[in-house]
Amino acid sequence: MRRRPPKALVAVSGAVGLLFIAPFAYVVTQNLRLGADFGEILTDGDTWATLRRSFSLAIFVSVSAAVIGTGLAWTVVRTDVPFKKLLAVIAPLPLVFPSFVGATALISGFATGGLLEQIVEPAGISLPELRGFRAAWFVLTLFTYPYVYLPVAARLRHLPRSFEESGRILGRSPAEVFGTIVWPQIRTATSAGALLVFLYTISDFGAVELLRYDTFTRKIYANQLADRGTAMAFSLMLGIIALAVVAAERSLIRRDPPAPVATKGRSMPIALRAWRWPTFAAIVAFFAIAIVGPVASLAHWTIRGVNATRSTGSLALSSHGLFDAITNTVLISSVAAIVTVAVVLPIAYLSSRHTGRFSDVAHGLVVAGFALPGLVTALAIVFWVLRTDALIGLYQTLPLLILAYVVHFGAQASGAARLAVNTIPRPLEDAARMLGAPRTRRFFTIELPIMIPGLIAAGGLVLLSTMKELPATLLLSPTGFDTLATEIWASMDAVSYAQAGLESMALLAVSAVLTWTLVIRVADRLD
């Protein structure tokens, strides 16, 4: 039965939607002002070749990230693989590497003459050069699979295991159980995550630039001063493509599966038996590439710098400002995570419960905005705020910075939040309604508690992304407000790799602690 959405919900969603229109409206007004020659751009073969490169990279990365993220989530949540808790803390971490650091670290670790080659060279092994399509595919997969991992793990935590157990008791193989029982329940989570990976990949600049793979975003950056019109035209095309991809995903995965009523109590994890340690070894090997590899490079930079310090006498490392940067990073990322989830929840609710054109458009705008490069979104906010008298007082203050994070990362929270809304069993809600519980009470006592695992996953994604965010932080933070990401950028810019290594390791450590305290422990208590 379809119900009309409450007016208040529509009003709030409309206001939130307006926020997310801002970047698109900016790109459109700039295109009108600068008047790039679309005829020339669209007939230029290079435009289409670049588009094809961006697209194939984004598709390959989404698929591999979906496979890895889903497989890892299922293994960590459902099986008896050793050291589950530890694996659960480590699994989301690669998301926190800013791509300019992560890619540089991987390059200096795995590239010709790099750290790994120095180790394997005596054995006569030489490594392929890390550049081009395959390198970008490899590096971006390693840094984006958590977009899939977190929502899928949250979904799996919520699903009752009884079906799977019945399946196994009836003699189905684990693969059959996964294909017929688990997959239909988690495919929306996988697909929402893969969509984020797709959008991230087409908007990424740091990694593709360093790995020398020429994509759409490179066109935007290369022309940003030389030819504003062309840069803005490409931004507009990126936005349009993103909206189309979001709409396509929505029509492909139209219906979320009905939410089964969650069952209480722990059940036995799936026994991997002989595969228990090999599976663990495979995960460890994967983490060795995704996390230990970059960290080894970072540590190597720092140690090398400290050693050089001994010989030259000038200290290569400084802890000056590091503590402030850590405090600032923790503060803004946790506030941004909570605010973002709260802001997108109305639209998630509306688009999940009252499907219609309005909610589709609102949801589409929130999600597609993620494909615009962070710099474009930040400039859009600068543009609108300085042209609105009432908002000027907010310019370059923390509330506005948080707002910028909300707009840029709303997409990450939105998909997971929609899944969270879907986990509310309808019969439960109907029962509460018929017993006369008022709306707010229903929300706080029934819906919110059920949604929490999903909302935590949503917040976790925003948390880790905010920690590494750079362009909006550089442009919109209060003067002198440094985060770990801006400090790392400054150190890389000054070619102080030793310092950048130290700060990046601090970023990783801080995000591990936050993931543990705010994401994993809270989710565990709910089990």
Added chain:
Amino acid sequence: MHSPLQRVNPTRRLARVTVLVLSVGLIATACSSDSSQESANLTVYSGRGEDLIQPVLDLFEERTGIAVDVRYGSSSEMALLIDTEGERSPADVFISQSPGAVGFLEQQDRLELLTDSIIGRVSDDFSGADNRWVGITGRVRVLVYNTDAVDPADLPGSFLELTETAYAGRVGVAPGNGSFQDFVTAVRSDLGDAATLTWLRGMAANGSPNYPKNSAIVDAVARGEVDMGLVNHYYLVEALEEDPSLPAANHVFPEGDLGSLLIVSAAAILDSSDNKDAATDLLEFLLSDDAQALSANAEKEYPLVGGIAQPEGLLPLDDLAAAVIDLNVLAGGLSGTQELIDQSDLSQ
């Protein structure tokens, strides 16, 4: 009514965490808002790194008592920010890593005319033709090379030789980098567009590997991934500080060759500044003898004001090609340069 899922407790716990985080956040936000509202300070947007420029700005504060707020970012990002902010930009002064970004703002009519007390400090070659920006320090384009892989006797006498087969696949370039683009713009003004395109195509045909930026080339040369690379001189100087054992050295092209062009960092005052007197004071200070000596030594760059000793180990400024280049072309011609680089397929 009991909660059907008995999950109220965790919700409360989560609510407490949420309230705690938000209230700490709001308090911090309130504090930060207070301090950022003061506008009496001079606001500088800097594309030059904190390690390079902050010591000089600290000295300015100490000498004049004028407080300086600095926002750091890449030069192009800061230029875009100022352009987007428009009339209401809080920035008074823009310090740019290269003439390109400051030239962009000049084209947008955003720069104030500079007084003679500023422009007169440097030779005409080092300021904008319309006197709306001024060079502060300079750096030299060089060919960095791996000392294990390259015999110094084989080093080229001119950048034009790099398209020869002897250098096939051996010279790293950074076609997307501002300094490389400034260099190409200088070549255009000297040789014309046709000859420049021929050279760029020659570099592409020679399989010159491309890199995103100078530091990546220096890293690659030091690792032995590529034998040589076209970069600015100071990246290697800085890399050697962290690891003196790197097998790499800088080759300065002989006298007058554009391969060793001098590229200046630049400063300008914004037309939207409400603090132009203090801004003028700052630019005068940046060109004072003390500030020039300080930045040259801290940055391993060339001072642009005459009579200041340059850092050890650098070729004398008079021997470099800089003097023959019209920097105005360098600043304004960015889009034509971008077009030539795209046409040459050097970035593929």
